[in-house]
Amino acid sequence: MLRRIFQLLLLLGLIGAIGVAVYWVYDMNQGTEVPEMMVPGELATVYAEVESEMKVPWPYLAAQHEILNEYKGVDRQQILALAEEMRDAVGKEELSDDDAEQAVRALLSESEAGEVIALAQSYRWAASPLTEDYRFPFDAEQNVDYGDTWGDSRTYGGDRVHEGTDMFAAKGTPIRSVSDGEVVSKGWNELGGWRLRIQDEAHPQISYYYAHLERYAEGIEDGVKVKKGQIIGYVGDSGYGPEGTTGQFAPHLHFTVYVRESRWSPMREAINPYAFLQVWEVGLGEEQK
Known part of the structure; x- marks a missing residue:
């Protein structure tokens, strides 16, 4: 009897392992x-x-401008005109992603349409939070200075390029989570100092990296769930040395967006967060009027 139970457990374990492997491959x-x-x-x-105004998905607008002319000369009027053209192409006032794909195929050659749709789908996967209900990491009244520092040169730890946006603010300025999510990494990193990585609850393939903190907010630990707008830490100047090193640069938040190619991929890639921050900052201003 015990032998049969043991064999059944082994069989169930094998089936479970196969199921996990099949799902991972899928x-x-x-x-x-x-x-x-x-x-x-x-x-x-x-x-x-x-x-928001025209009800045309932004990835299909941006992808056309990126593929066809690399955004050269693109302005608001051109974006509005393209949105109207896409609505006319499918005869609808409000476009789903499927409608937008249909419009792209109607307006472009087969090869151009294929490139545009593939890029739009990639943006939908990696950058959906751009126009969703996310939050700027600082309050509107705080004095924060930032620009597009993606790709800038850095030399500490060897020559490398900067993968993120540096947001300069007074030491001790509260930092807020941009999303609902879970703390998946906390602690010291030689480059990032006291840092956090929070996995996006709505888009688990995406996580947000906050570095150079002075300290963490109370209750922030690995595995803890956080809410959008919750204070998670404070601006500092930690990093560029062994644990506890400070004062090697001006206080700022280093913010990065990481994306996985699939939900369970072991690898993740950094993407430029500047466009996200620009959109979220405008939304914060509207929210606090």
């Missing part, structure tokens, strides 16, 4: 290539506004 095959985030920050806010 998940990897469903993955989407993580795009380089090339949407200009000043246009990102316009794409967000046009999506």
Whole structure:
């Protein structure tokens, strides 16, 4: 009797292992290539506004401008005109992603349409939070200075390029979570100092990295769930040395967006967060009027 129970347990364990393996292979095959985030920050806010006004998905607007002319000469009027053209192409006032794909195929050659749709789908996977209900990491009244520092040169730890946006603020300024999520990494990193990585609850393939903190907010630990807008830490100047090193640079938050090609992929890639921050900052201003 015990032998049969043991054999049954082994069989169930084997079936479970096979199921996990099959799901992992399926998940990897469903993955989407993580795009380089090339949407200009000043246009990102316009794409967000046009999506809201015209009900045309922003990834299909941006992808056309990126593929066809690399955003050269693109302005609000061109974005509005393209949105109207896409609505006319399918005869609808409000477009779903499927409608937008149909419009792209109607307006472009087969090869161009294929490139645009693939890029739009990548942006949908990697950058959906751009126009969703996310939050700027600082309060509106706080004095925060930031620009597009993606790709800038850095030398500490060897020559490398900067993968993130540096947001300068007074030491001790509260930092808020941009999303609902879970703390998946906390502690010291030689480059990032006291840092956090929070996995997005709505889009688990995406996580947000907050570095150079002075200290963590009370209750912030690995595995803890956080809410959008919750204070998670405070601006500092930690990093660039052994644990506890401070004062190697001006106080600031280093903020990065990481994306996985599939939900269970072991690898993640950094993408430029500047466009996200531009859109979320505008939304914060509207929210606090």
